[in-house]
Amino acid sequence: MLIYFKEDNVLTEARNLRNMTMAQTPLLGDENTPLHAGPAGGTGFEGATPRHHVAFTPNPLATPLHGDDTYVSATPRTDGRSVVAGTPLRTPMRDNLSINPEGFASIADTPRDQRLHNNSAKRALKVGFMGLPKPENNFELLVPEDEEGTSDLINGMSLSEEDAAERDAKLNLMQKEVERKTLARRSQVIQLGLPRPADVDVRQLLQDLSMGEDDESEFAHAQQLINVEFVQLLQHDSIAHPIAGTSRPGGTRSTYEIPPDEDVETAKSEIQFELASAVGFPNANPDQLRQGLLALFKTETVDEMTSWAFVRQRLALDATTKTWLEPSKVSVEERIVGYISVLDECRDLMTKDANKASKAEKKLTVTLGGYQARSTALSKRIMDAFDELQKTKVDYESFFQLQLNEAAIGPRRVSALREELDKLERREKRLQERYSDLDAERKESQARLASLDERVMADAEALNEAHLAEMDGVEDV
Numbered sequence: 497m498l499i500y501f502k503e504d505n506v507l508t509e510a511r512n513l514r515n516m517t518m519a520q521t522p523l524l525g526d527e528n529t530p531l532h533a534g535p536a537g538g539t540g541f542e543g544a545t546p547r548h549h550v551a552f553t554p555n556p557l558a559t560p561l562h563g564d565d566t567y568v569s570a571t572p573r574t575d576g577r578s579v580v581a582g583t584p585l586r587t588p589m590r591d592n593l594s595i596n597p598e599g600f601a602s603i604a605d606t607p608r609d610q611r612l613h614n615n616s617a618k619r620a621l622k623v624g625f626m627g628l629p630k631p632e633n634n635f636e637l638l639v640p641e642d643e644e645g646t647s648d649l650i651n652g653m654s655l656s657e658e659d660a661a662e663r664d665a666k667l668n669l670m671q672k673e674v675e676r677k678t679l680a681r682r683s684q685v686i687q688l689g690l691p692r693p694a695d696v697d698v699r700q701l702l703q704d705l706s707m708g709e710d711d712e713s714e715f716a717h718a719q720q721l722i723n724v725e726f727v728q729l730l731q732h733d734s735i736a737h738p739i740a741g742t743s744r745p746g747g748t749r750s751t752y753e754i755p756p757d758e759d760v761e762t763a764k765s766e767i768q769f770e771l772a773s774a775v776g777f778p779n780a781n782p783d784q785l786r787q788g789l790l791a792l793f794k795t796e797t798v799d800e801m802t803s804w805a806f807v808r809q810r811l812a813l814d815a816t817t818k819t820w821l822e823p824s825k826v827s828v829e830e831r832i833v834g835y836i837s838v839l840d841e842c843r844d845l846m847t848k849d850a851n852k853a854s855k856a857e858k859k860l861t862v863t864l865g866g867y868q869a870r871s872t873a874l875s876k877r878i879m880d881a882f883d884e885l886q887k888t889k890v891d892y893e894s895f896f897q898l899q900l901n902e903a904a905i906g907p908r909r910v911s912a913l914r915e916e917l918d919k920l921e922r923r924e925k926r927l928q929e930r931y932s933d934l935d936a937e938r939k940e941s942q943a944r945l946a947s948l949d950e951r952v953m954a955d956a957e958a959l960n961e962a963h964l965a966e967m968d969g970v971e972d973v
Contacts, residue, residue, distance in 0.1 A: 681754050694741035696731045728752050
């Protein structure tokens with residue numbers, strides 16, 4: 497019986513190995529390979545040695561599963577079976593909307609069973625979708641015809657609500673229009689950012705403006721109203737739009753009443769018409785009038801006696817009130833203080849301009865440093881190339897002039913050289929002939945000398961023999 501169980505386990509193990517080899521891996525979306533268990537609850541030959549039962553150590557910290565006395569074991573099992581049907585503190589199964597079919601909670605007790613059930617449900621749903629007929633997409637849209645007079649109106653008002661985007665656009669336009677009108681009500685000094693006083697002394701300014709005016713003239717009352725309006729507007733600007741150096745507290749409110757827009761527009765149109773009529777163009781618009789005034793100023797000569805540059809030279813500055821007055825109304829000490837303040841103001845202005853210029857130069861250096869370096873390098877290369885071009889041009893002109901000179905003088909030089917060559921050849925020929933004659937004479941002289949030497953030697957030998965003979969005769973006697 498034991499042998500039969502062993503053989504059955506071996507065959508079951510072989511079948512499991514074949515299934516695991518031939519079946520697709522679960523990583524590609526298929527299910528796990530089904531394994532067949534042997535008679536003893538498993539093959540028993542997963543490793544090199546048979547499986548042994550291991551005593552599991554209970555976990556005292558685990559909680560019972562589903563109300564029973566089963567706990568999670570702290571020692572893992574080695575037989576390949578699932579230790580428990582769930583994990584401690586797992587999220588319980590909830591199906592309040594009855595989405596899952598009946599028996600799903602009992603089927604999906606473990607994560608593996610739940611995954612297998614989900615995969616099978618997906619495949620079944622996919623097969624069901626594949627069995628559906630192909631859609632034809634034949635749709636007909638029935639649009640109701642708009643009939644006149646069928647709109648729902650109550651007391652002449654439509655029941656449809658206004659679109660939020662259109663309402664926001666209208667509100668933005670209205671807000672922009674209000675802001676534009678508010679900005680237009682400001683004085684030109686505020687709009688253009690022109691210099692203005694930080695504090696305005698109403699009494700002193702009205703007194704200064706009324707100086708030198710004739711109260712009996714027909715425009716005295718109008719000029720007085722203009723001065724009052726001007727002073728009030730200056731005071732309103734200093735309060736409503738304060739600048740640095742003001743001595744007024746921040747909560748001060750202006751009592752100046754801004755005139756209505758219609759009155760301001762009417763006054764502007766009247767001033768425009770009066771000025772245009774004075775210039776000679778009553779129907780000109782503001783731009784044309786400005787251009788005409790500029791052209792008139794450029795063509796006509798301004799009286800130097802009425803210009804501010806000429807009048808300022810005759811006035812003295814009062815440093816306490818910052819006003820230009822007649823020199824007779826200011827003492828010498830105050831005049832000196834005024835000149836010093838003007839000089840200091842000019843120095844401060846020059847220092848500010850110098851600082852601005854230096855900052856601008858630094859910014860330009862940072863911004864244009866690379867361009868300047870590149871420009872310097874290119875300028876140097878251009879200058880070097882220009883110098884090289886000048887040298888090359890001088891060489892070319894020199895060689896070209898030399899070519900012209902050689903073309904004109906070359907033949908004559910060649911003929912002169914040929915004549916000199918002929919002379920040298922004739923002279924060489926004559927000297928060669930002279931050399932040959934002298935060589936022949938030398939050879940003849942050497943031959944004569946050789947013959948004379950031979951004759952002298954012969955005579956000497958003869959004399960010697962004769963002398964020897966005489967000596968022999970004397971000895972014999």
